[in-house]
Amino acid sequence: xxxxxxxxxxxxxxxxxxxxxxxxxxxxxxxxxxxxxxxxxxxxxxxxxxxxxxxxxxxxxxxxxxxxxxxxxxxxxxxxxxxxxxxxxxxxxxxxxxxxxxxxxxxxxxxxxxxxxxxxxxxxxxxxxxxxxxxxxxxxxxxxxxxxxxxxxxxxxxxxxxxxxxxxxxxxxxxxx
Numbered sequence: 001x002x003x004x005x006x007x008x009x010x011x012x013x014x015x016x017x018x019x020x021x022x023x024x025x026x027x028x029x030x031x032x033x034x035x036x037x038x039x040x041x042x043x044x045x046x047x048x049x050x051x052x053x054x055x056x057x058x059x060x061x062x063x064x065x066x067x068x069x070x071x072x073x074x075x076x077x078x079x080x081x082x083x084x085x086x087x088x089x090x091x092x093x094x095x096x097x098x099x100x101x102x103x104x105x106x107x108x109x110x111x112x113x114x115x116x117x118x119x120x121x122x123x124x125x126x127x128x129x130x131x132x133x134x135x136x137x138x139x140x141x142x143x144x145x146x147x148x149x150x151x152x153x154x155x156x157x158x159x160x161x162x163x164x165x166x167x168x169x170x171x172x173x174x175x176x177x
């Protein structure tokens with residue numbers, strides 16, 4: 001237990017600081033602190049409680065149901081333009097905040113997706129999700145959205161190719177917390 005506390009001392013310091021801040025905010029009637037606690041903290045907590053278990057169940061099912069050979073064939077190192085298109089379509093179809101993409105990213109990496117396609121997936125997830133595009137088109141118009149996509153996608157691909165070139169021969173390992 002002592003080793004766990006020492007290893008996570010920064011996390012505990014943040015939690016304790018937040019708790020002290022909230023207690024002081026309610027004690028001195030500091031409205032911003034009360035708003036942070038009542039509005040933002042609980043909405044984020046609710047989102048995490050509702051979304052993360054579903055994500056982990058889906059990732060667990062994907063880990064069992066999706067075989068490595070298919071992932072390597074379709075979005076692996078030798079997948080080319082077809083793999084790029086597939087990960088862009090996958091990222092567009094997914095919903096939720098960015099932290100929902102990380103378990104999927106881990107699953108893709110574990111199943112043999114190329115570094116290039118993993119970074120394309122993350123970049124496309126952040127910029128061209130269908131739910132986000134519908135709001136964007138509603139507020140800014142389809143021309144703006146189309147133009148932004150036409151500029152975003154090539155840069156996402158270019159950056160991913162650059163990252164792949166830099167990280168190609170470097171070993172990646174996942175450290176357990």
